[in-house]
Amino acid sequence: MGHTIIEKIIGRNTGKDVKPGDIVTVNVDRVMIHDIFIPFVADKFEEMGFTELWDPDKVVLIYDHLVPASQVDDTRHFRTGNAFVKKYGLKNIHRSDGICHQLMTEAGYVKPGHIAFGTDSHTTTYGCVGAFSSGIGYTEMASVLGTGQMWIKVPETIKITVNGKLPEHVTSKDVILRLIGDLGADGATYQALEFTGTAIEAMSVASRMTIANMAIEAGAKCAVFTPDEKTADYCGITLTDAERSLKGDPDAGYVREICYEASDLVPVMACPSQVDNIRPVRELVGVSIDQVFIGSCTNGRLEDLQCAAAILKGKKVAPFVKLIVTPASRKIYREAMADGTLAALSEAGAIITHPGCGLCCGRAGGILTDGERVVATNNRNFLGRMGTSKVEIYLASPATAAACAAAGKIVEP
């Protein structure tokens, strides 16, 4: 019997022929801790009685949710983090470089075939380069820091095939939103999503990141893509045969297979307040809006900002709408500055913020209030996510979001 990609990654890590349902202990290649949870990780690590990290090179600490601080108490997280760095010899620290999930692959920490865990549910993002990555809590992270190991149940795999060419202004965001709508918010709980097909092969690594990032919104443990030449370019590596072979075998056992024809897909939105409440944008045309947000670890990459800038070219953001643009990392910020994208967005009337998590997690930089409506490119529209519990959040692609910003209401891109 053949194997799915995730079974291959876990099998190679453990040296065992694994099948779904097996409980195995894996050796962890990378871990990521962000600023919100570092004080808790540090406390638990010491409470557990550990005195040293299993491997300081493999630990990455990223300040992103609270950067720059918006409340006085937030600085406690930086102080605790800095003390932990000093005491245990951490080497990989980013204090204002961008959002953790962008940096983990952008800065080269996670490569094809790796097993990585992070203290954040959107850790599924690193599947974009053919890694197995998933979110864990801070207690579990503390035990991994001490032991370098974690137990996991080998997940079943759902295979998603997207063939053909996506229509203009239909992006990978529309693909993943549609899939979440079809699966439901718990439709892939404990399972892996494996993506394949010609439309997936045609996507940039950035577009694949958007899909992997949101796998958790269907409850998935992880999402994974076969590494290819685009992956190699992105990671700055030459693929080995082992990395190339990270694809689903023809006789692999899938729990479910779902196929889409790319040309059937349309721009969609996740309507308040469930990520699986998916409707075509054309059914929502005319709904008034107060704000638009383009950014986050889901859609704050250069191609997202360029797409928004192209749609806003020669137009202005509607006078009563605030357009907030947040590049996902400093690297992206600088690239978008160099190629004129930020200038074009600013010219159209966008507010451009520093890279970070701010508005997406409701901490800073554009919080909304009762009765307001926002079109946003991030990954969650839960009650209270971007302000009060009476804010309506519509999740969409950067193309749709930019078109809405200019129109001052929901429109198709």
Place this chain on the structure above:
Amino acid sequence: MSETFSGKVWVLGDDIDTDIIIPTEYLALKSVEDMKPYAFSPLRPDLAGQMNPGDIIVAGKNFGCGSSREQAPEVIKALGIRCVVARSFARIFFRNAINNGLLLIENADLHDAVTEGDTVQVEVNRQITHNGKSYPIASLPANLVEILEAGGLVKAMRKRNGLD
């Protein structure tokens, strides 16, 4: 694990996410004790104040979906909730709850049968009883029972490191 207890039930719906259980804006408070009043506030602002130690939450599918914040199971435990019974649990929440020694029980039928304020009896790893009807409980994998029996992952690791 063999233990029997009874508790008053609070009924919640499907897809109770971690932003509902404890919103992000309260995550930087110094302790889980400080977060307690805000638990479930986006959905039911008065709920946390009404809950008493020993109470039981009965919810629909996908309880705990959303972020990896461990304050979600911790704040439920801090409110004194004895266990959460749901149709299903989200993956990260499930691991976090076990690691913190919060008992979770998957049951497909109880949610339809109970009304808020009812009392149910739980026999751990055996069954739940409500209005004379019993609902079987599936047993947990051995490695999870080990963590629960140690009193959570911190205690299990302390044991490993020769501290307890």
